[in-house]
Amino acid sequence: MAKIKFIGYGEAEVPVGASILEAAQKVGAPEGYACGGVCACSTCHVYVHKGSELLSEMEDEENDILDKAFDVRASSRLGCQSKIEKDGDLEVEITVESLQAFENEHPEARGKFVKRR
Numbered sequence: 001m002a003k004i005k006f007i008g009y010g011e012a013e014v015p016v017g018a019s020i021l022e023a024a025q026k027v028g029a030p031e032g033y034a035c036g037g038v039c040a041c042s043t044c045h046v047y048v049h050k051g052s053e054l055l056s057e058m059e060d061e062e063n064d065i066l067d068k069a070f071d072v073r074a075s076s077r078l079g080c081q082s083k084i085e086k087d088g089d090l091e092v093e094i095t096v097e098s099l100q101a102f103e104n105e106h107p108e109a110r111g112k113f114v115k116r117r
């Protein structure tokens, strides 16, 4: 099992083979997933602060989609494409882009996670 923490939203133990997005859903963390997890949007964009070596390698498809994401950093991954391959501890930050997408997909959550001016 791997332990994954979503900064500000809690943590969970998940089995090897789970994706970051699946882990977020287990925790109840507000990570967007507009395309349903098929690598066709960038709304599941996260920053992996700890444990990136435990994740599957980034494939070209993920890299191409991340090119279209906002505020991409060295630690950026798509939550639906990042599978946990080894036991250990991970720490993940959900991007503003992803929080906004989550709110758009869940109208009842609007204004809850992203501060608006």
Ligand code: FES
Binding pocket: 032, 033, 034, 035, 036, 037, 038, 039, 040, 041, 042, 043, 044, 065, 078, 079, 080, 081
């Ligand atoms: S949910 Fe669309 S790329 Fe991950």
